[in-house]
Amino acid sequence: MQWDYFFDQVLSHRDALLQGTAVTIGVSLSAIVAGTLLGIAIGVAVTYGIKPLRWPARAYIDIIRGTPVLVLVLATFYISSAVGLDLGAFQAGVLALTLFCASHVGEILRGALQALPRGQIEAGRAIGLTFGGIFRHILFPQALRYALPTWITAAVEMVKASTLLSVIGVAELLLTTQQIISNNFLNMQFYLLAGLIYFLIDFAIEQVGRYVGRRLDRPARRTT
Amino acid sequence: MTPIVEVRALHKRFGELEVLKGIDLVVNEGEVVSIIGSSGSGKTTLLRCLNLLEEFHQGEVRIGGESIGYRQRNGQRVRASEREIAGQRAMTGMVFQAFNLFPHMSALDNVTLGLTRVRGMSRRQAVELADHWLERVGMRERRDHRPAQLSGGQQQRVAIARAIAMNPRVMLFDEATSALDPERVGEVLETIRSLAQEGMTMVLVTHEMRFARDVSDKVVFMDGGRIAEQGPPATLFSTPESARLQAFLKTSSL
Amino acid sequence: MSYHFNFAPILAQWPLLLSGIGLGLLLALVSIAIGSLLGLVVAFATRAPSRWLAGLAFAWISTLRNLPILVIVLFLFFGMPQLGLSLDKINSFILALSLYTSAYMAEVFRAGLLSVPPGLIEAGQAIGLTRSRIQRDIVLPIMFRNALPAFGNNFVSLFKDTSLAATIAVPELTYYARKINSETFRVIEVWLVASLLYIVCCYAITLILRALEKRLVLEAN
Numbered sequence: 001m002q003w004d005y006f007f008d009q010v011l012s013h014r015d016a017l018l019q020g021t022a023v024t025i026g027v028s029l030s031a032i033v034a035g036t037l038l039g040i041a042i043g044v045a046v047t048y049g050i051k052p053l054r055w056p057a058r059a060y061i062d063i064i065r066g067t068p069v070l071v072l073v074l075a076t077f078y079i080s081s082a083v084g085l086d087l088g089a090f091q092a093g094v095l096a097l098t099l100f101c102a103s104h105v106g107e108i109l110r111g112a113l114q115a116l117p118r119g120q121i122e123a124g125r126a127i128g129l130t131f132g133g134i135f136r137h138i139l140f141p142q143a144l145r146y147a148l149p150t151w152i153t154a155a156v157e158m159v160k161a162s163t164l165l166s167v168i169g170v171a172e173l174l175l176t177t178q179q180i181i182s183n184n185f186l187n188m189q190f191y192l193l194a195g196l197i198y199f200l201i202d203f204a205i206e207q208v209g210r211y212v213g214r215r216l217d218r219p220a221r222r223t224t
Numbered sequence: 225m226t227p228i229v230e231v232r233a234l235h236k237r238f239g240e241l242e243v244l245k246g247i248d249l250v251v252n253e254g255e256v257v258s259i260i261g262s263s264g265s266g267k268t269t270l271l272r273c274l275n276l277l278e279e280f281h282q283g284e285v286r287i288g289g290e291s292i293g294y295r296q297r298n299g300q301r302v303r304a305s306e307r308e309i310a311g312q313r314a315m316t317g318m319v320f321q322a323f324n325l326f327p328h329m330s331a332l333d334n335v336t337l338g339l340t341r342v343r344g345m346s347r348r349q350a351v352e353l354a355d356h357w358l359e360r361v362g363m364r365e366r367r368d369h370r371p372a373q374l375s376g377g378q379q380q381r382v383a384i385a386r387a388i389a390m391n392p393r394v395m396l397f398d399e400a401t402s403a404l405d406p407e408r409v410g411e412v413l414e415t416i417r418s419l420a421q422e423g424m425t426m427v428l429v430t431h432e433m434r435f436a437r438d439v440s441d442k443v444v445f446m447d448g449g450r451i452a453e454q455g456p457p458a459t460l461f462s463t464p465e466s467a468r469l470q471a472f473l474k475t476s477s478l
Numbered sequence: 479m480s481y482h483f484n485f486a487p488i489l490a491q492w493p494l495l496l497s498g499i500g501l502g503l504l505l506a507l508v509s510i511a512i513g514s515l516l517g518l519v520v521a522f523a524t525r526a527p528s529r530w531l532a533g534l535a536f537a538w539i540s541t542l543r544n545l546p547i548l549v550i551v552l553f554l555f556f557g558m559p560q561l562g563l564s565l566d567k568i569n570s571f572i573l574a575l576s577l578y579t580s581a582y583m584a585e586v587f588r589a590g591l592l593s594v595p596p597g598l599i600e601a602g603q604a605i606g607l608t609r610s611r612i613q614r615d616i617v618l619p620i621m622f623r624n625a626l627p628a629f630g631n632n633f634v635s636l637f638k639d640t641s642l643a644a645t646i647a648v649p650e651l652t653y654y655a656r657k658i659n660s661e662t663f664r665v666i667e668v669w670l671v672a673s674l675l676y677i678v679c680c681y682a683i684t685l686i687l688r689a690l691e692k693r694l695v696l697e698a699n
Contacts, residue, residue, distance in 0.1 A: 062677075063673075063677060066673075066676060066680045066681065067638075067673040067676050068638035068639065068640075068641035068642075068652065068676055069638075070641045070642055070644065070645075070652055071641055071652055071655070071669065071672055071676060074655070074656065074659075074669065075669035075670075075672070075673060078659060078665045078668075078669060079669055081665075082665035082666055083481065083666070117322075117324070119320060119322050122277055122318075122320065122324060123320060123324035123325070123326070123383075125276075125277060125310070126277070126313060126316075126317070126318035126320075127313075127314065127317075127337065127338030127342060127386065127387070127390055128311060128312075128313045128314025128338060128342040128390070129337075129338065129341060129342060130306055130307055130310040131306060133310075133341050133342075137326075137337055137341060138326055138337075142327065142328050145328060156543075156544065159546075160545070160547065162546075163546040163548040164548060164642075166548070167645060174546070174548065174549065174552075178552075181556075187553075187556040187557040187560055188553065188556075188557030188558065188560040188561065189557075191549060191553035191556065191557045192553065192557070194549055195545050195549045195550070198544070198545055198549060199541060199545055202543075202544035202545075203540070203544050206544070
């Protein structure tokens with residue numbers, strides 16, 4: 001086996017690998033943040049919106065979730081340039097992942113909001129809160145706790161889905177790996193290395209999620 | 225005597241089904257009124273109309289002289305704005321059968337939420353007032369506990385503090401002890417009783433006949449969406465006039 | 479924007495699109511079959527008395543769930559030949575998808591196992607059934623019924639994941655969509671049609687599985 005050669009190669013491509021990892025994290029993070037914000041709006045529209053809002057939000061969720069992410073990535077990339085939107089691979093990729101993330105977050109939030117007992121809304125009304133106040137102080141914080149585990153899973157899915165941007169030429173970790181492989185033909189070793197890095201990122205997200213989940217379940221300790 | 229709650233010719237439908245068929249009721253300041261009746265008689269619906277958790281289709285509800293929920297605009301009856309209704313709801317306090325405490329907040333924060341967000345108090349003022357009422361219901365030491373860490377009776381006492389801290393004109397109790405374990409009923413009834421003795425105006429929907437008899441100034445018997453009989457508990461329980469009330473009292477243990 | 483839609487060049491290729499869907503469904507079916515068997519073994523292994531075996535099963539689940547499927551696909555297709563294990567692209571892809579989904583199916587079955595009420599096992603013991611009889615006649619059937627909805631979701635996800643086969647030139651729907659895209663330049667139409675086909679297929683699969691679920695539940699009663 002060429003393990004010595006492999007370690008040599010890792011060292012000499014160190015910067016490229018770090019750069020690729022940084023792009024992977026950056027792409028995922030942007031998509032998760034933007035997708036979560038958009039997803040919250042969609043989830044609220046689907047759950048509490050008036051009909052002309054609810055219906056398009058529902059359609060959005062069903063359409064995006066019924067489409068494979070790779071198709072979404074390719075479609076966003078090709079269509080955006082076909083209609084004259086000069087997005088470039090990076091932005092088109094982030095956009096596609098954001099749309100994907102938003103559909104999941106929307107559906108997760110809907111499920112969480114609908115699982116809350118109706119009495120919570122009534123208790124909020126009974127002390128004179130308006131719907132905005134009820135949503136902000138009562139429904140949303142509870143839905144957040146309820147949705148957190150699924151949201152973490154969605155975040156992990158986003159990191160995994162970011163590999164698909166390699167197909168449209170975004171130099172994230174996987175494409176960087178492929179470029180390195182095309183020089184030294186160490187297919188197995190470098191795919192293993194990439195797998196290890198992805199695993200570590202995803203595993204870290206899971207652990208952080210668990211930690212936050214435990215903290216949220218603790219009794220409130222805030223006093224004056 | 226100042227009337228706090230005035231209900232006139234109240235009608236309420238669920239689709240085709242008319243559940244309130246013309247209710248007239250007055251609750252004066254400091255009065256404790258119990259509403260009894262079999263399930264489906266409309267007693268809970270009536271209570272929920274008093275704080276607009278239910279809409280109603282005809283008639284009028286006044287709290288402290290203010291007509292709530294609806295206004296006349298160009299001769300049309302229209303529902304008041306959400307903000308107005310929220311403000312009107314804050315004139316009443318409600319205690320629910322299922323407590324409905326906010327599970328993500330401590331007992332203290334359950335009480336302060338309305339004080340800061342609706343009454344506009346500072347956090348310090350709100351905590352002070354909440355502490356006072358939690359003390360009053362015997363829950364001060366557990367103010368930092370989450371609802372899940374409290375027994376049913378304790379949760380309900382926090383819920384009472386949450387409602388009464390808002391300084392409502394009238395307290396509404398919707399079968400406040402029905403979801404409790406039998407050994408927990410007493411502590412909640414005691415809390416309600418002591419509030420009643422202090423002169424709090426109250427409307428209770430209850431299955432606890434003995435409690436209704438002991439604590440109420442007036443008992444209202446509902447049957448089929450109407451008030452079938454009302455009067456002081458002594459008269460109503462000892463000499464019921466209608467056959468329906470006689471039958472109802474026979475099946476419910478005093 | 480004055481874009482003139484013209485679906486004719488895409489619809490003219492319907493035999494290709496159809497064969498692409500067919501291959502995708504086939505890949506998903508074979509992979510879910512292998513992945514479910516593997517997942518069942520892993521699920522039981524997580525409850526094995528041997529701590530070593532249970533740990534291995536949990537590691538299997540955690541590793542595969544946290545790897546991007548595309549990395550697994552590329553590793554198996556390009557990396558394994560270095561170890562002397564060459565599979566053609568279709569078999570290699572099926573292996574990748576099966577391994578990937580085995581982790582998810584293991585979780586599904588594990589949850590199914592945990593949801594079998596202990597009282598039922600005790601009831602089996604009370605009428606004198608052996609351990610293996612209890613597993614076979616009580617635990618497994620209940621577990622499968624409990625697992626059915628999640629199984630359906632996994633299958634739909636798996637079908638969507640077959641689009642990744644395009645990256646190693648397996649001629650399924652996404653592969654043909656890209657091909658038609660570069661040949662006709664009817665960019666918008668191609669991707670609209672492709673995603674519509676995926677959506678329709680996913681929806682149809684969901685409906686079929688739901689009908690199946692209903693029948694099984696009725697049988698149970």
